[in-house]
Structures are given as structure tokens and as C-alpha cells.
Amino acid sequence: MAQSAAPNNPFIKQLVHNDRQVRDKAVLSLRTFLSRSTPFTHLDFLKLHKALFYTMWSCDKPSPQRRLALDLSALVSLLSTRANFLGFMRAFWETIAREYTAIDSLRMDKFLFLIRSFVNAGFAFVAKDSWKDGKTRKDYLDLIREIPLNPREPKVPNGLKYHVVDVYVDELEKVGGEEGTMEAENTPWEEMMAPMVELGEKGVLKSVRKKVAEALDDERVKVWLGIEDDDEELSEIEGEEVDDEEEDEEFGGFDD
Numbered sequence: 112m113a114q115s116a117a118p119n120n121p122f123i124k125q126l127v128h129n130d131r132q133v134r135d136k137a138v139l140s141l142r143t144f145l146s147r148s149t150p151f152t153h154l155d156f157l158k159l160h161k162a163l164f165y166t167m168w169s170c171d172k173p174s175p176q177r178r179l180a181l182d183l184s185a186l187v188s189l190l191s192t193r194a195n196f197l198g199f200m201r202a203f204w205e206t207i208a209r210e211y212t213a214i215d216s217l218r219m220d221k222f223l224f225l226i227r228s229f230v231n232a233g234f235a236f237v238a239k240d241s242w243k244d245g246k247t248r249k250d251y252l253d254l255i256r257e258i259p260l261n262p263r264e265p266k267v268p269n270g271l272k273y274h275v276v277d278v279y280v281d282e283l284e285k286v287g288g289e290e291g292t293m294e295a296e297n298t299p300w301e302e303m304m305a306p307m308v309e310l311g312e313k314g315v316l317k318s319v320r321k322k323v324a325e326a327l328d329d330e331r332v333k334v335w336l337g338i339e340d341d342d343e344e345l346s347e348i349e350g351e352e353v354d355d356e357e358e359d360e361e362f363g364g365f366d367d
Contacts, residue, residue, distance in 0.1 A: 126162035146189040156202030176221040184228035193247045204258040211268045231282040238286045241297045255306045262313035276322050300335035
């Protein structure tokens with residue numbers, strides 16, 4: 112087991128401080144802290160993301176909220192090792208899945224933007240150096256399959272799944288590039304879209320499968336996946352009826 116890089120993380124109390132200036136200074140300091148190659152434990156990252164969650168929770172007014180969400184997601188680009196990137200993103204998705212159903216309507220918009228920003232940041236990290244690091248890409252897509260786009264895990268709130276499906280294509284295009292660009296030619300579109308396609312095929316709830324089908328009916332996706340308009344693939348993605356529209360449950364963690 113890796114030795115903890117932050118047994119007494121000095122940022123935790125500062126990140127949840129009542130004074131906004133103290134919180135902002137702590138986020139700035141995190142940039143240097145997270146750029147180290149020292150390994151962090153899963154517990155380190157869980158504690159950090161819990162603090163970051165409440166930093167966002169305490170942030171008022173749309174403009175500061177948007178800036179904070181972008182600042183927090185920008186931390187992803189500073190992670191210097193594959194292990195720290197995967198650990199940081201796992202802790203983010205676990206924290207969001209656990210806390211999602213407790214977010215009230217007045218705070219939901221800022222957390223939805225935070226999630227969108229992290230979707231983009233995750234894609235941007237695996238796209239570095241023209242997508243050459245296939246191992247990191249595969250491991251991160253497996254994490255996406257395991258948590259936010261898990262087709263079978265009822266403890267991942269459906270609202271979280273819906274939102275990730277909503278933003279997935281837009282954020283992937285921002286990183287992968289528009290059709291006809293050099294960036295787009297290098298992007299492994301089919302591999303990157305696979306978690307979405309699998310959710311549409313294997314999702315327990317019809318509402319989730321329908322949401323994915325709508326996202327995959329996007330003209331950009333058809334180009335990326337080489338789907339013709341008269342193909343039946345998208346129309347079949349909803350599958351058979353499943354009468355188990357269960358309610359979102361509070362996230363209780365994943366089995367080791």
C-alpha cells in the first residue's frame with residue numbers, strides 16, 4: 112500500500128473555512144500540492160474531495176461558482192502520474208455519487224456544472240500527447256463504466272447518469288476536435304463512446320436506455336461511429352421493457 116502523501120492534509124480545514132478568501136487561497140495551494148509525483152492513498156483523495164464538495168457547496172453567486180468549478184476541475188491537469196490521476200478521479204466520482212441525492216434544488220445547477228467540468232477534464236487528461244497512452248485511457252473508461260455510467264448499479268443515482276449522458280458528447284467533442292480537424296483524426300472515437308453505447312445496451316431502466324439513445328442520435332456521434340441514418344442500431348438500443356423504475360438510493364460505496 113502506498114504511504115499517505117497527506118496524513119494530516121493541511122488543506123482540508125481551509126477548504127471548508129467560512130471565509131471565502133481562505134477557501135480560495137487553499138484551492139490555489141492545492142495546485143502545487145497535487146502536482147507532486149508522491150503517491151496519494153484512496154483515503155487521502157476521498158477526504159480531499161469531501162472538502163472540495165463542501166467548498167463548492169458554500170460558494171455563492173453564479174460567477175464565483177463557475178470560476179470555482181473550473182478551478183477545481185483544472186486540478187486534474189496537474190496530476191503528474193497515472194495512478195494519481197485515476198485515484199483523484201475515482202474519489203471525485205465516488206463522492207459525487209454518494210452526495211448527489213442530498214444536493215438541494217438551489218445548489219444543483221452549480222454541481223451540474225462542476226460535473227460537466229470534470230467530465231471535460233478527465234477526457235483532456237487521457238487525450239494528452241495525441242491519445243498515445245492507451246493504458247490510462249482504458250483504465251479511465253473502465254472507471255466511467257464502473258461509476259457514473261454503470262448500467263446495473265442502483266446506488267449510482269439516475270440523475271447523475273442522466274447528466275453525464277447529457278454532457279458526454281459535447282465535452283468529448285471539445286477535447287477530441289471538430290470533424291475535419293487534425294485533432295479529430297487522432298481521436299479514438301469508438302473507444303471513447305463505448306461506455307455510453309454499453310449503458311444504452313445494458314441499462315436496467317428503460318428511461319436510462321432512452322436517454323442514451325437520444326444522445327447517440329446526435330449527428331456528431333453518427334460520424335464518429337460511422338452510423339448511417341437508416342441503421343437500426345440506435346432504435347434497438349432501448350431493448351426490452353424493464354418494470355423496475357426504482358428510486359435513486361443514497362450511494363453507499365462500491366465493493367472492493
